[in-house]
Amino acid sequence: MNRFYFIISLLLYQIFSFQDLYGKQTEKDDNIFYIEEAKDYANIIEYMDYYVDPSSQLGIQDISSPEYINKFEPVSDIHVVYEAFDQNIWLRLKIKNLENIHNHSWYFESWGFDINQFTYYFPNPDGSFTANTSGYDFPFYQRNIKHKNFNYLLDIRPGEQKTYYFKVKRSYPLAFNLHLRTNEKFIAHTLNEYYFLGIYYGVLTLILVFNLYLVYKLRDTLYLYFAGLILACIWFSFGRDGLGFQYLWPNHPEFNFLTQGNITQVAVVIATLLFSNRFVQKYNTSSLMFRATIIAIILKFVLFFIQDTLFHIEGRTYIGLTISIMLVPFSIGLRLLLKSKIYSWSYIFAYACLFLVIINSHTIAFALFDDQVINWYFVHPVIFLEVVLFSLSIFNQMKFLQEQYKTVSEEKTLALEEKNRLADELNNKLQQKVKERTEKIENMAKDLASKNVQLQTTNLKLQELNTQVNQINEYLRKNNEQLRTNMEEVTKNLALMKGLDFESFKNVFPDKDSCLQFLSELKWKDKYICRKCGYNKYAEAPNHGRRCKNCNYFESPTVETLFHKLKFPIEKAFYILYLSNRKDVDLTLNELSEILDLRRETCWAFKNKITQAMEKVGHNKDLSGWENLVLVHLE
The missing domain is CATH 2.60.40.2380 (Immunoglobulin-like)
Structure with missing residues (x-):
């Protein structure tokens, strides 16, 4: 019986223990x-x-x-x-x-x-x-x-x-x-998080400092706009991770509203538009791109003002409007790059990263990932990649401009070498003529010396040979006059550079580019001064013109010269000016028209313009070269 009670007790204990255990487990509900x-x-x-x-x-x-x-x-x-x-x-x-x-x-x-x-x-x-x-x-x-x-x-x-x-x-x-x-x-x-954020901000800061150095050294607004873009990205990142509050203004929480998503997004968008405009303009100057950029910036400001003051725009709609605004200048810039045969993939992918940043700035309305942590910190590597891609675009542009400058320099060097060769050839001819005249003068001098010896030896017979002496003196006088005449003729030949027909002249100035290059070097040989603002720094422009670095005013080599508003090829106008300064050539208007393949009235009008220029400056054909008339400007 006792054994029976013991077994019953054990079973009851197991049942209650199981109920206890089951009760504890159900507590987790x-x-x-x-x-x-x-x-x-x-x-x-x-x-x-x-x-x-x-x-x-x-x-x-x-x-x-x-x-x-x-x-x-x-x-x-x-x-x-x-x-x-x-x-x-x-x-x-x-x-x-x-x-x-x-x-x-x-x-x-x-x-x-x-x-x-x-x-x-x-x-x-x-x-x-x-x-x-x-x-x-x-x-x-x-x-x-x-x-x-x-x-x-x-x-x-x-x-x-x-x-x-x-x-x-x-x-x-x-x-x-x-x-x-x-x-x-x-x-x-925490250590890993701050470590990677430190690397992120450290690299952005290094790129920022490098671009500020380029701004100081090169004085180019491209690097200033890029530095502004990096600052806007850092500012945007402060609004995503809160490090600005922790390290920059910990005692001023009122500054935290400046890191709100809409405000930092405006800064990133505007900085990117300004940088993009300057980046494209360095490849291909376009007023359309500039106007589209300004309009996009104004529209973004209006959208931001409406969103925060007048009424609320739903997040997805706000994202769509912002991207649509930016796509217009981006598309124009991309077309200009393709037109210049510039295939900058890094520039395109950087813009794609920017669009991801804009989308990610509204994580409440548009979450890219289910994980909130990844969704929130995804913007940091995207911004990092955007800055790196834009940096690569700048480096590629610097390489392109360097190669372009090298090509232009080589062409300029070849032109200068050809010019120097022609000048040396002319100088050699003149030196040969001077040498011949000098030898003739030396022979005459020797002859005179011999006759002087004869005069000294025959001094005792002076009276008897008086008539002969007078004849000899008359002979010497004529020789001296001829010598003086010959010297004057050599001087004139040096000044007039005789002997070039139109075909020979075309070897010196074969086309419009060589004429514009010669005109540019002659016009600005002393110093460049902007006619609009007086600034003395410039950038090389197409057709050997110059663009002011202060006011962006473009000046052509022909402005305020004899060739201002010229209606026919400038190389033909150069030859007409060259012929007008020569005394040994007197072509009729019909002959000149036939040689240059121009209308007779066109030749007459430009020769008349040259005559007015000569009168204006008192030009002397005998003593002055034709290039002295080039810079004469007739109102």
């Missing part, structure tokens, strides 16, 4: 979060309750009292509620630690660093709560843990169960991303 192992716990918001305080007057003693303990509702969405921006939202988290390890410290972390007010209530053993208030509207030093996110020590030991309260006030329906992790995992995650 309550809205309690259980810590079972040392790992990262994400999406803690799913285990929390919430209560919206319409009056925003309730305190922790009210919320934790039995009156309100059953008014909390389970959280069904990571945004909790999509409204209640002017009301306090209370969050409640019940945690039970089922671990057996006593050396783990647990931390609660909210990755929504831009919450306006976040108050953490830590439960004390006596039933009271210790509060810590911080947030985007409070100085950074009020945080217990000086981290860009909100981090709090839970201090929950194995076997303990505690209830924590959080009071939240926000300005937009952010998605709550809450985590639980041990001290070791919290430190490892």
